[in-house]
Amino acid sequence: MSTVHETAALLPEPAELRSHLSALAILDATIGGDPQFCCYTFDMAWGPGKEAALMENGSGDDFSVVFTPAGVLIRGFDHESEMSPYGTDDEQAWPGVIDQVPAALGPLLDEPAFCDDGINAPRVTACLWRETGDTTWRTGSAIAFPPGSEDPDGSGFLFRLLADRSPEAVQAHFEDYYERPIPLAAVRHVLAGHPLTPAVTAALNPATLSDDALLRGIAAHPEAASYLACDGEFDLARTDPIELIALPNGLPVEAIAGCNAGGTHYLCGPDVPGGPRPVLYTDSEGRASLIAESLAEVVTLAITLPSWHDALAGFRPPALNSDYLQDHPDHPAVRDRLLAALGLPPATERDVLDRLLATAARTVPDGFLPHGPDEEEPSFQPMLEPMVD
Numbered sequence: 001m002s003t004v005h006e007t008a009a010l011l012p013e014p015a016e017l018r019s020h021l022s023a024l025a026i027l028d029a030t031i032g033g034d035p036q037f038c039c040y041t042f043d044m045a046w047g048p049g050k051e052a053a054l055m056e057n058g059s060g061d062d063f064s065v066v067f068t069p070a071g072v073l074i075r076g077f078d079h080e081s082e083m084s085p086y087g088t089d090d091e092q093a094w095p096g097v098i099d100q101v102p103a104a105l106g107p108l109l110d111e112p113a114f115c116d117d118g119i120n121a122p123r124v125t126a127c128l129w130r131e132t133g134d135t136t137w138r139t140g141s142a143i144a145f146p147p148g149s150e151d152p153d154g155s156g157f158l159f160r161l162l163a164d165r166s167p168e169a170v171q172a173h174f175e176d177y178y179e180r181p182i183p184l185a186a187v188r189h190v191l192a193g194h195p196l197t198p199a200v201t202a203a204l205n206p207a208t209l210s211d212d213a214l215l216r217g218i219a220a221h222p223e224a225a226s227y228l229a230c231d232g233e234f235d236l237a238r239t240d241p242i243e244l245i246a247l248p249n250g251l252p253v254e255a256i257a258g259c260n261a262g263g264t265h266y267l268c269g270p271d272v273p274g275g276p277r278p279v280l281y282t283d284s285e286g287r288a289s290l291i292a293e294s295l296a297e298v299v300t301l302a303i304t305l306p307s308w309h310d311a312l313a314g315f316r317p318p319a320l321n322s323d324y325l326q327d328h329p330d331h332p333a334v335r336d337r338l339l340a341a342l343g344l345p346p347a348t349e350r351d352v353l354d355r356l357l358a359t360a361a362r363t364v365p366d367g368f369l370p371h372g373p374d375e376e377e378p379s380f381q382p383m384l385e386p387m388v389d
Contacts, residue, residue: 001145001149001150001151001152002150002151002155002156003126003143003145003151003152003153003155003156004126004127004128004139004140004143004153004155005139006155006156006163007126007128007139007155007156007159007162007163008128008136008137008138008139009137010162010163010164011128011137011159011162011163012165014067014071014072014130017065017072017162018051018053018067019193020162020165020191021040021042021053021065021162022042022053023190023191023193024040024042024053024161024170025038025040025041025042025053025346026042026190026196026345026346027040027170027174027187027190027191027204028040028041028174029041029340029343029345029346030190030196030201030204030205030345031174031178031182031204031205032178032205033205033207033343034343035340035341035343037058039055039056039057039058039177040053040054040055041053041054041055042054042346044332044336045332045333046066049068049069050066050067050068051066051067052064052065052066052067053065053067055158059079060079060080061077061078061079061080061154061157061158062076062077062123063075063076063077063126063158063159064111064113064114065162066108066111068105068108069132070102070104070105070131070132071102071104071105071129071130071131071132071134072105072129072130073101073105073108073109073127073128073129074126074127074128074129074159075108075109075114075122075123075124075126075127076124076125076126076127076153076154076155076158076159077123077124077125077126077154077158078125078126078151078153078154078157078158080154081125081149081152081153081154082146082149082152083097083125083126083145083146083152083153083154084125085119085121085122085123085124086119091119091120091121092120092121093121093122093124094125094143094153095143095144096140096141096142096143096144097124097125097126097127097140097143097153098122098124098127098140099140099142100138100140100141101127101129102129102131104131105129105131109122109124109127110122125153125154126153126154126155126158126159127139127140160173161173165191167184167187167188167191168184170187170191171184171187174187182204183203183204185203186200186203186204187204190204195347195351195354195355196345196347196351197355201296201345202276211267211277211294211295211296213343214295214296214299214342214343214344215236215295217341217342217343218236218299218342219236221338221341221342223337223338223341224303224338224341224342227303227334227338228257228299228302228303230260231306231324231328232299232302232303232306233259233260233261233263233302233306233309234257234259234265234298234299234302235257235258235259235260236256236257238257238258238259238264239255239256239257239258240255240258241255241258241264241266241282242262242264242284243372244372244373245266245282245288245370245371245372245373245380246370246371246372246373246375247268247280247367247368247370248367248368248369248370248371248378249366249367249368250367251268251269251270251367252268252269252270253266253267253268253280253370254266254267254271254277256279256295261283261284262283262284263281263282263283263284264281264282265279265280265281265291265298266279266280266281266282267279267295268280268290268368276293276294276295276296276297277294277295278290278292278293278294278359278368279291279292279293279294279295279297279298280363280368280370281383282370282380283383286379286380286381287380287381287382287383288363288368288369288370288380288381288382288383289312289360289363289382289383289384290359290360290362290363290366290368291308291312291356291359291360292355292356292359293355293359296344297355297359299342299344300339300344300345300347300352301352301355301356303335303338303339303344303347304335304339304347304348304349304351304352305320305321305349305352305353305356306321306324306331307320307321307323307324308352308353308356309383311353311356311357312356312360312383312384312385313383313385314385314386316353317349317350317353320349320353321349335347357384360382360383360384361384363382363383363384364382369382
C-alpha cells in the first residue's frame with residue numbers, strides 16, 4: 001500500500017523540493033507552450049512571504065506545496081479517493097489527515113484556492129508538513145486508511161514526481177502527457193537547475209519559440225504588445241531604421257522593431273525556418289551591440305530587464321533595474337504573466353543579464369559591429385562598457 005507515510009520517507013529537504021518543483025513548472029511551461037494546459041506551475045508571490053507550487057491534472061486531482069518562513073505544507077486531493085471530504089458522512093477531512101498539522105501551518109489549509117464552495121472543509125485527502133528547523137517530514141500518525149486500495153489517499157500518483165525525482169521519471173511523465181518524445185538531456189539540464197538556453201528550449205518544444213509563432217502571440221496579446229512597445233522599448237510597429245547598415249561578417253540584416261529613443265533592433269542572418277537569428281541593436285548616438293541570440297531571447301530580455309541599456313553601460317544589481325522597480329513594484333508579476341502568455345520560459349533578472357553580457361561580448365570579434373553600406377570600416381562604437389563599481 002502506498003500512503004503519505006511512504007511518501008514522507010522519500011521526500012528531499014525543503015530547498016531541494018522547491019528547486020525540483022520549480023524545474024517541473026519550467027519544463028511543463030516550455031514543453032507545452034500553452035499555460036492553460038500546464039499541470040505544474042510555480043508562484044513565487046503566492047502571498048506575503050509565501051511561494052506555492054501547484055499541480056492540477058485537469059481531471060479533478062490537484063496538490064499544493066506552500067513554502068513559508070514557518071515551514072512547508074503539502075496538500076493533495078484525489079477526487080476518486082474514499083478519503084475525499086465529498087465521500088464522508090459529515091463532509092469533513094478524513095480523520096487524522098490534518099488533525100496534527102502545526103498551528104503555524106494550519107491556516108494554509110483554509111486558503112480559498114484549496115476549498116470548494118458548499119463544503120466546510122479543505123480539499124484534501126493527503127497532507128504532509130515540515131516546520132522550519134525540523135529534520136523530517138510529518139504526516140498524521142493515526143490515520144485509519146480505508147481497505148481495498150493500493151493508493152487510498154492518492155499520494156502514490158499525486159506525489160509520484162516528488163518521490164521519484166529522476167530525469168527518467170520526469171521524462172516519462174511529460175512524454176505520456178504531451179504524447180511526443182522529450183529529449184532526456186534537456187530534461188536533465190532543467191532539473192539540474194541550469195537556466196534555459198535557446199538550444200534547450202528548442203529541444204523541449206521546437207514550435208514554441210519560432211519567430212512566426214512568437215510574433216503572432218504578441219499581436220494576439222494586447223498587454224504584451226503594449227508593454228513591449230513602451231516599457232520594453234521593442235515596438236514592432238517601428239521597422240524603419242534611421243540609417244541603413246551592413247555587417248563586416250556579411251550577414252543580411254532585417255529591421256524588426258524600434259524604440260522611442262530612435263534605436264533599431266535587427267535580426268541578423270538569413271531567414272531560415274527554425275533557425276534563430278541574433279538580434280543587433282543600434283542607438284541614435286552611433287553605438288551598437290548584439291543583445292540576444294534570437295527573437296525569443298530579445299523579447300524575454302525586454303520583458304524581464306527593461307533597464308538592459310544600463311547593463312551595457314556597466315551597471316549591475318542591485319542598482320540595475322532598481323529605479324524601474326521602484327516605479328513599477330508589480331513588475332515581477334507582470335513579467336511572469338507576459339512570459340507565460342507568450343509561451344516563453346520563466347526567466348530571472350540574473351538569467352537574462354548573464355546572457356546579455358555574453359552575447360554583447362561577441363559584437364566586435366564576430367563581425368557584428370555595423371558600418372554604412374558604402375563604408376568598409378565600422379562606423380558604430382560598441383555599447384558594452386566596463387562594470388560600474
